[in-house]
Amino acid sequence: xxxxxxxxxxxxxxxxxxxxxxxxxxxxxxxxxxxxxxxxxxxxxxxxxxxxxxxxxxxxxxxxxxxxxxxxxxxxxxxxxxxxxxxxxxxxxxxxxxxxxxxxxxxxxxxxxxxxxxxxxxxxxxxxxxxxxxxxxxxxxxxxxxxxxxxxxxxxxxxxxxxxxxxxxxxxxxxxxxxxxxxxxxxxxxxxxxxxxxxxxxxxxxxxxxxxxxxxxxxxxxxxxxxxxxxxxxxxxxxxxxxxxxxxxxxxxxxxxxxxxxxxxxxxxxxxxxxxxxxxxxxxxxxxxxxxxxxxxxxxxxxxxxxxxxxxxxxxxxxxxxxxxxxxxx
Numbered sequence: 002x003x004x005x006x007x008x009x010x011x012x013x014x015x016x017x018x019x020x021x022x023x024x025x026x027x028x029x030x031x032x033x034x035x036x037x038x039x040x041x042x043x044x045x046x047x048x049x050x051x052x053x054x055x056x057x058x059x060x061x062x063x064x065x066x067x068x069x070x071x072x073x074x075x076x077x078x079x080x081x082x083x084x085x086x087x088x089x090x091x092x093x094x095x096x097x098x099x100x101x102x103x104x105x106x107x108x109x110x111x112x113x114x115x116x117x118x119x120x121x122x123x124x125x126x127x128x129x130x131x132x133x134x135x136x137x138x139x140x141x142x143x144x145x146x147x148x149x150x151x152x153x154x155x156x157x158x159x160x161x162x163x164x165x166x167x168x169x170x171x172x173x174x175x176x177x178x179x180x181x182x183x184x185x186x187x188x189x190x191x192x193x194x195x196x197x198x199x200x201x202x203x204x205x206x207x208x209x210x211x212x213x214x215x216x217x218x219x220x221x222x223x224x225x226x227x228x229x230x231x232x233x234x235x236x237x238x239x240x241x242x243x244x245x246x247x248x249x250x251x252x253x254x255x256x257x258x259x260x261x262x263x264x265x266x267x268x269x270x271x272x273x274x275x276x277x278x279x280x281x282x283x284x285x286x287x288x289x290x291x292x293x294x295x296x297x298x299x300x301x302x303x304x305x306x307x308x309x310x311x312x313x314x315x316x317x318x319x320x321x322x323x324x325x326x327x328x329x330x331x
Contacts, residue, residue, distance in 0.1 A: 039323035046319020053312035056305065060118030071116035071279045075107035083110075083297055102297060104287060113279040114301060120280045121261050121306075124194055128260040131199030133206060133253050140210025141237055141245070145218055154211070157204050165201050169263070172197050173272045186275045194273060198260050206252040213245045247324035254317030258310045265306055281306050 040046055081103040084095045095102075101110040143153040173193060180189030217223060218241070226236050267273040268282025276283070281302040288298030 036323045040319050043315075043319035043322060045315040046322075049312035049315025049319070051312075052308045053316060056118065056309050056312070057122065060115055060122055063115035063118075067111055067115060069109045069112040071108060071112035072277055073108065073112075075103070077107065078103050079105055079107040080295070082295070086297070101301060102295070104298065105291065108279075110284075110298065110301060113284055114281075114305060117279040117281045117284055117302065118305060118309075120274065120278070121264055121282070121309075124191065124198070124264040125257050125261040128195045128198035128202070128264075129253055129256040131195060132203040132256050132260075133249065135199065136203035136206025136252065137210055137242075137245075137249055139203065139207040141214055141241060143207070144211040144214025145233065145237060145241065150211075153207075157207050160201065161204050163201070166266070168201060169197050169267060170270075170272060173267070177272075187278055190274050190278075194264055194267060198263050202256055202259055202263075206249065206256065209248045209252060210245050213248055214241055217241055217244050247320075250324065251317050251321045254313050254320060258313040258317075261306065261309060261313075 078096070078099060080094070081099045082095050083102040084097065084100050086095060086102075099109050099111070101114070103109055104113070139153050139157065143150045143157075176193055177190070180193050183189060184192060223236060223240055226240055264273065264280065265282030265285070268280045269286045271286060273282060274280055284302040285299060288295065288302075292299050
């Protein structure tokens with residue numbers, strides 16, 4: 002004890018003042034900043050993002066920098082070799098007007114790569130968004146509504162058991178002519194290919210989302226929302242969808258790669274876009290007949306497809322690690 006009551010009061014209040022909350026010393030960190038910090042530590046994801054961004058900017062800005070028409074025929078400039086072939090073959094027929102060479106009809110390879118990339122990217126993104134919407138809707142409905150779980154999952158199993166490539170070929174054969182007549186050759190095939198890829202690639206997303214929703218709907222915050230009478234669709238929109246965003250984003254990256262490969266395969270088989278419309282798969286198909294004489298015609302679109310798909314897959318791998326709170330920071 003001290004000599005005066007006032008000194009005793011000061012001594013008693015000292016521990017309370019030491020425990021008093023002085024306020025946050027730093028602003029709270031954003032979740033997306035934590036995700037970015039983890040994502041940029043993934044070397045493969047950063048490398049994949051660099052190449053994917055480079056290819057995307059190339060196909061978007063390329064027509065403004067390289068203005069040659071990809072469908073223009075120039076018989077006098079046919080079968081020209083890329084300019085780099087002059088390093089080991091001085092007799093090669095090259096020209097600065099076609100830095101990556103030309104095909105057997107005189108069409109510029111660089112212009113075809115740019116135009117084909119735009120077509121393949123457009124198909125990939127649109128089909129991915131369609132499959133993502135279908136898969137997310139199916140997964141959330143099956144996971145949240147018990148009565149719909151059995152029928153929707155059996156429907157998913159049915160689609161998973163179908164042979165995708167033969168189904169694609171049959172659908173293209175049946176619906177190609179009506180869509181071409183109504184929307185034009187390019188527009189009709191774009192709608193057909195996007196629709197076919199979208200409705201045949203939503204199943205993995207549905208199964209992943211369903212599993213997460215089944216776990217989330219038993220959590221305390223969902224039970225609390227139910228206890229106060231919140232409507233089911235509001236619970237789905239405000240509580241479930243934000244919490245399944247991570248697997249949806251990972252599925253989106255993998256779905257984009259799958260859509261690009263599928264479109265290239267259809268074009269390679271000759272059942273995709275019209276023969277005069279450039280895509281990466283169509284360039285590969287046209288180059289196969291003369292692959293021994295002009296190997297670069299196979300290598301260039303093949304590298305474009307490979308780098309795009311690898312970049313997207315590495316981005317998905319990095320997002321999966323960054324968005325999973327259980328392994329974030331390792």
